[in-house]
Amino acid sequence: MARSWNVEIQLFSADEVRSDEPVTTAHAVLTTAAGATLNGYGRARRNPEDQDIEEIGEELAAARALRDLADRLLRATSDDISAIEHHRVVLPR
Template sequence: MRYSTVGWHIELEFQEDDQHTRAAALLRLPDGTEVRTHGHASRHRIDPNQPRVGEEIAAARALNELAMQLLTKAHGEIDQVSGRTSHPINV
């Protein structure tokens, strides 16, 4: 069996203030479809200011939402082609 290599690139951008971090994720699929998601993180006022940690949490939440949207998209395509309802497995 031969495998072909396919690459997808995800862009992440962050907006931050002293207590909030917002991540925006963008995935462009080879067919031209774009999937956009967001994630948020908030720092409690008594916690130390660690911007990277806020970015990691916000990014993880955006990527988790991206994964869920991709599963929904894939199952919609399966349903359309097969004429039946597919059942996604929870991640």
């Protein structure tokens, strides 16, 4: 039987977080089939001299949030295995 895990990504632009900086932030939330959640965060800052293309900032912030989420999931898995094995386990990236 297959199980589904869902990831939701919320994107916030500078005007939504009340910042004068050209920044886009992303919050990725993984929800497992059992209802457990894990969060990842990402940020993209546009050089003020670059064109203002919102989609590029969103893509970069989302990618960084997903990378952070993946790293946190690997750490959680490593911790779970360590608890079972009774020694430190480090999973490669």
